[in-house]
Amino acid sequence: MTEISRRDFLKLARDGFFYLSGALAFVGFLRFLDYDPNPAQKTxxxxxxxxxxxxxxxxxxxxxxxxxxxxxxxxxxxxxxxxxxxxxxxxxxxxxxxxxxxxxxxxxxxxxxxxxxxxxxxxxxxxxxxxxxxxxxx
Ligand code: FES
Missing domain, CATH: 2.102.10.10 (Rieske [2Fe-2S] iron-sulphur domain)
Structure with missing residues (x-):
């Protein structure tokens, strides 16, 4: 069994956080592009x-x-x-x-x-x- 050093663990956590926040920002951006401030009203x-x-x-x-x-x-x-x-x-x-x-x-x-x-x-x-x-x- 390989042991992971404290330094490697922190690096892995930092990279994971970085990619996760990037993915969430991307999803937020896609939702922004689809935003309609004046949706068509039913007539x-x-x-x-x-x-x-x-x-x-x-x-x-x-x-x-x-x-x-x-x-x-x-x-x-x-x-x-x-x-x-x-x-x-x-x-x-x-x-x-x-x-x-x-x-x-x-x-x-x-x-x-x-x-x-x-x-x-x-x-x-x-x-x-x-x-x-x-x-x-x-
Ligand atoms: S909205 Fe002003 S009186 Fe009705």
């Missing part, structure tokens, strides 16, 4: 079968955020993103409130209290041939 949402939303329903879709409305004349939707600085709105008795700066919107999306100045934008709702609803943000 279409499959809401499932239209029959899930009866006439007269007003369904809040918090993951989008949006309000899906079904009336006798069909489906429509409103964005529930505040037109002031983009916070997600919360429902209240009259419509919607922004938790960020307290803008308020009525049930139809019109501004009832600033600082927001613009109404909530309508979103496009598509009814597919398979009776599925697709909500489009753009």
């Amino acid at each position: 279409e949402f499959d809401l499932g079968l239209a029959e899930k939303y009866p006439i007269g329903s007003r369904i809040i879709l918090p993951e989008i955020p949006a309000l899906l409305i079904h009336t006798d004349s069909g489906f429509s939707a409103l964005s529930l993103t505040c037109t002031h600085l983009g916070c997600a709105l919360e429902p209240n008795a009259e419509g919607f409130t922004c938790p960020c700066h307290n803008s308020r919107f009525d049930a139809e999306g019109r501004v009832s209290h600033g600082p927001a100045a613009k109404s909530l934008p309508a979103l496009r709702v598509e009814l597919t041939a398979e009776s599925r609803l697709i909500l489009h943000l753009t």
